[in-house]
Amino acid sequence: MTDQLLDLHFDVLASMQRGGPSHFTKRAFAFSDDLEPNEVDISRFMERLLAASPGDELLVLWHRTLTAWDFDENAKWSPAPARTDERRADAYTRLGFGEDLCKALDSAFPVFKEPGTVVISKEFAPWYTRENAATRAFYWKAYERLLRGKGWSDTAVSGLDQAAHSVVERLSDPTREEAYGARGLVVGYVQSGKTANFTGVTAKAIDAGYRLVIVLGGTLNLLRGQTQRRLDMELIGQENILRGADPGDPDALVGIDYQDDEDWPHKFVSHSGRPSARGAFDIERLTTREDDYRRLLNGIRALEFEKHDRTRPLYDPVNLHDAAARIMVVKKNKTVLSNLVDDLRKIGPLLSEIPALIIDDESDQASINTIDPKKWEAGKVTRTAINSLITDLLGLLPRAQYVGYTATPFANVFVDPGDEEDIFPRDFLISLPRPSEYMGVQDFHDLDSPVPREDRTVANSKEKAHVRGIKKSTGDLLQEAMDAFVLSGALKAYRAAKGTPEGPFRHHTMLVHESVRTDDHSALADRLTAMWDNARYTGTEGHARLSALFDSDFAPVSAAQAADLPTPATYDELRPYVSRARQLINAGGGPVIVVNGDSDSYFAQLNLDFDRTPNVWKILVGGTKLSRGFTVEGLTITYYRRTTQQADTLMQMGRWFGFRPGYRDLVRLYIGREELIGKSKTVDLYEAFEAICLDEELFRAELTRYAPLVDGKPQVTPAQIPPLVAQHLPWVKPSARNKMFNAELVEVRSPGHPIEPAAYPRDSTATARNTERWQSILARLSGSSVTCRLQPDSTTPLPRSFQAATTVVPHAHLLGVLSSLEWEGGNVLAPHLTYLSQLDGRLARVDDWLVIAPHRTERHRIEAALLGHGPFSLFRRSRQPGKGSFGRISGVEHRSYGQRLIDQDYIGSADHSSSTMGLHRGVVLLYPVVEAETDAEVKAIAASGTADASQVIMAFTVIPPRAAIDSKRQLVRFKAKDSSRPDAALVNATDS
Structure with a gap:
């Protein structure tokens, strides 16, 4: 039977495809020659909308249409931003819909507000x-x-x-x-x-x-x-x-x-x-x-x-x-x-x-x-x-x-913009949004988690749910990782049998990545094969290990992270599927495949074409050849301990990132927490990935911040991205050599946004000079103590508080301190100082700054006097592997507290209520930092009760008030230079 209402709505909406929404009823009458008047009445649509099942084709049509209008970044028919309630409201107004119908549509199809490109x-x-x-x-x-x-x-x-x-x-x-x-x-x-x-x-x-x-x-x-x-x-x-x-x-x-x-x-x-x-x-x-x-x-x-x-x-x-x-x-x-x-x-x-x-x-x-x-030839690239x-x-x-x-875009944005023949993205740089079902770095790290580490569980911690170490007192955890591979394969088979929509799971893989040396790969493959042969997965001993791992790890994680997916109540219920998983893994010549060749003939003989092979259930051992371009389908268990000191190389090794439909709760990352680099330096691979994630997210955040047009013109062009990277990410080691750039960053305006430089001097003498420049503010802080309270919100589900020393300093005083500081690799704070130095006018002014020096919790507090003042809590921070700077300086709770003060929605102690902040007061979070790997090293520095100024880095985060912006909405300002003429003088500053 013909669905006349669906046909009518299809024709009407199709007629709006080119010009956007317009009055629905008026358009409907143009298509209504063969319809009764009551069939054109919009109330029939309302009735159907309220009564329809989720699969109704009319609902599908409207969901698709409204979503397309919501997402259109260049909609000429609406001035409202894409993906907002205002854009949707504009569409309803143009359609001529009444309030009740609008509410019904919003209930059925809420506006998708996740960020776009x-x-x-x-x-x-x-x-x-x-x-x-x-x-x-x-x-x-x-x-x-x-x-x-x-x-x-x-x-x-x-x-x-x-x-x-x-x-x-x-x-x-x-x-x-x-x-x-x-x-x-x-x-x-x-x-x-x-x-x-x-x-x-x-x-x-x-x-x-x-x-x-x-x-x-x-x-x-x-x-x-x-x-x-x-x-x-x-x-x-x-x-x-x-x-x-x-x-x-x-x-x-x-x-x-x-x-x-x-x-x-x-x-x-x-x-x-x-x-x-x-x-x-x-x-x-x-x-x-x-x-x-x-x-x-x-x-x-x-x-x-x-x-x-x-x-x-x-x-x-x-x-x-x-x-x-x-x-x-x-x-x-x-x-x-x-x-x-x-x-x-x-x-x-x-x-x-x-x-x-x-x-x-x-x-x-x-x-x-x-x-x-x-090494270029004279006059020629x-x-x-x-x-x-x-x-x-x-x-x-x-x-x-x-x-x-x-x-990993840093190599591309460091290509010389002045080389017209090269591939620098001179016209556009587009950052894609993180897909909603994607598992990336953020899904393996508790970034910005308000939950104290000691309170984290598999329900509220991504690290607890998915990340495991690779060592234990009796050896490494490679056998446990292999057991996890078998167990997760059995759980996939169980879910497929129970009709999980994402099943059957065609491929199931484990990646073991320890070294770039091919000889090491062969030895490791032999070890894994012997381990498989001795695992006794068909005997009592093997089943006992799998049962214990299921009870202690997979069952609680799946219950907390995937309650909607089929999971057996006991290991006995899963046991029949373990046999199926073992058979698939062992089929076709054993469980292990070494992937370390660099020729097409090598890969052809591996029979590792995921498109053509019906089921690849294997343990893959490899190095560089598995770290870029090659997609490991069905990857569920990763055992990873290889180190590198290049950011983009490290990020590309994250083969455990991707889409894991129907089994993301089963994904496990066994990763090295301390590995030797050189003769004495150790690096925590897990923390290194977290640091790279912060680098990447900061880069994307900077792009987002400067993307909006001002007066119809771009704030930043692609040619101006390199100095933004160099200033905001001074610790990024470019994967290609640094060349001349055609723009020099002069000023960065950050009203209401944190400024957190991280490239502090390595030289102890420079460190001591920097610390001494904070002496007047340390004196003001000495002896004070207040309780800073965070009330619950969407990011902080429970009330939180911390102790801190506080003081208020005039704007000129703080600016004098910041302007005198020394930095590693040039003055990374200079573009921000240009902005801060202008905040003394009538419109864009800062009167003073609330300086907050947080204390660590009593359980972890290490205190010492500094330059005769204090005592102050000493914080431990480490520089990022292979780079000259630290990762994030400020603690999550501290930054949230400071940001709420700036955002004027804070409800807390009487000392720092929003009524006393005002529009012209900023926030400084100040941290006496010791560069150390362990708290024991910090305690040694504080043992006498007084810390040496040359061993304490005064690190800080500055958050200017939101009102600290003048009528010019430009957030960045550049001087331009022609990189094709390296000796040319700088030309006039521009705002383009």
Whole structure:
């Protein structure tokens, strides 16, 4: 039976696709020729909305439509920000909906308010509007249908739509007369779905008119083949792969590269016929799953585009939109890229007519020019092989747009912006949001947790739930990690049998990563194999170990973290599934696979293709080859102890990050807590990851802060990102060499936001001088003691308090102290001091500062006098591994307290109530810090009751009042310099 109400609403909402919401009832009457008046009445919609089941197609339609309007970052029909109640209210007003219907819709479909993409961009000429995108959307619509068929939510699809749109609109208009090649960078999270984004970008770009897409897909054919398959399956589709062959004719299918793929053809997108026969255009593959780019005649002929009007260039709309698109996925390999470049050179003038898109996956790997500038030839840039070939490609294709993708962006943003031929993201840098179902660093660390460490449990602590050490008094925990692998596999099998929506779990893996040495890998594999053989998983001893681990670890964690998923009440209930897990792990030659080769032939013989192999249930042993690009599917248990001192390398090793549907409570990370570096230095790997996470989140937070336009213009352009990184993250060791930048950071305004420098001097003499400069404030603090109370809120569920010494100092006094301090590696505080020094006017002024020197809890308190004042609590902090600075200085409770005072919503002790703060008082959190690994070292310094000034770093966090901003809303200010002329003087300061 026809659902007339659904059909009506579908037609009405489709008519609003280009221009946004408009009066629903008026539009409905235009489609109501065959309907009764009561069927157009909006009250019928209200009745259905209130009575409908969750799967009602009418509800699905409205959820999808409202979400798309909520997410649209460039909605011309509404001035309200995306993802806000105000944007939704604007939509309801334009629809002409009454209050009751609005409430019902909000109840059924709440506004999704999680952050979206963050864009740092130069100004650009708008061309890819929502209206234009809706007009040509053949491949995007097909991709969107496929994603929804895979179970993607409306918010996930709309989020991807908006993120991909943000990229494409900043590319050059493919039909423009003057050639221009944009350069951009998209920053995601490690194993967080970047491929989905660039597939969406490719779909939208070819719909818009880009006719040659080159994807640089990894350094191994296995990785390249995975990317090719993904694009073939989700974008190119059955009909373009078959190229007109009859799918029912076995002879016609000979040579098709997916005949042995269990997902062919039912999981490959279908366009319901040849796209060119449906008013669209075909896609021709210049590479296949098995074959990388081939040379000479095939390559040249493949780029012979048909033109309706041969007197006009290909990019003319008359020719462009009917021409077939070409897509190739190539390795970042010198031979392959050289072949491609050589062939393109032979094609000649046509290249200048082709709108092309180059997507560089893992763009900080191999693509960056890492040759030291000191070794360049006179007057000429000397490049690494892959970087040189990429710049050759960009030079041969003047209409080529370059978009790099990475999860570790620092190498890319340190590329020289003055090198016009290189791949610096001069036009845009886009930071993708953290997906809602993603497990990343934040899911293994208790960042900003208000719960005291001694009160943390598997219910309120991510570390307690997922992280385990690798050592115990009797040896290491490798056997326990293997037991956890078997036990979690059994739990997956149990859940699959109980009908968990995410099951069956196709792959189940464990990663053991201890060393980069191949000899070590072989020895470790032998040890693991012997351990497996002696584990007695079919006997009493093995079952006793698994039962104990289930009772002490997996059962309580699953009860606390995944109460909605099937979990057996006892080990006896799980025991039958242990046998199944053991069989799957042991099948096909044993439980262990060593992954440490660097050739395609090596990976081919491993039989480790997760796409083609039905079930990979294995323990993988490896090093660098498992630390980038290679996605370990079904990874559940990780045993990790390898160290490195480079931030991006360390982050890329986090293979345990990713999506874990139906088993995130089973994920365990066994990680080294103290490892030797050199002869004496130890590093806590777990804490190192936490430090890198804080670095990364601060970088993303800075991008978010400076992304909003001011008076319609960007506050920050991509060329100004390097000095922001250098100033705000002075401890980041760039993975590529530092070059000249074309902007120097002059001022950073931080009204209501913490300023927390971390690069304190290593030199003890400089430390002593810095400490002495705080002496007048230490004298004011000496002898005072107040109770600082935190009342419960969403971040602090229970009342908390701490003791502190406090005083109030005039603005000029504090500024004098801060201005006199010395720093490691230059004055990292200078841009902030420029701002603070201006806060003495009538509008943007600070009268004084509340200085708070917190005490540690009585249980952990270590006190000492300092320069004859005090005593003060001494805090222990460590510098980040391989870097010159500390991690976070301020404690979570202390910073929350100070921030609440600034935010004027504090309810606490009479000493510091909001009524006494006022609009013109800031907060300083002051910490006497001892650089030490253990409290015992701190106690030794405080043993005499007086601490040596040369051993105490006076670390601090400054939070200016929110009112400390003048009429200029610009948060950053730069001086510009031309990095292509290193000797040029600085030009006038700009606010661009």
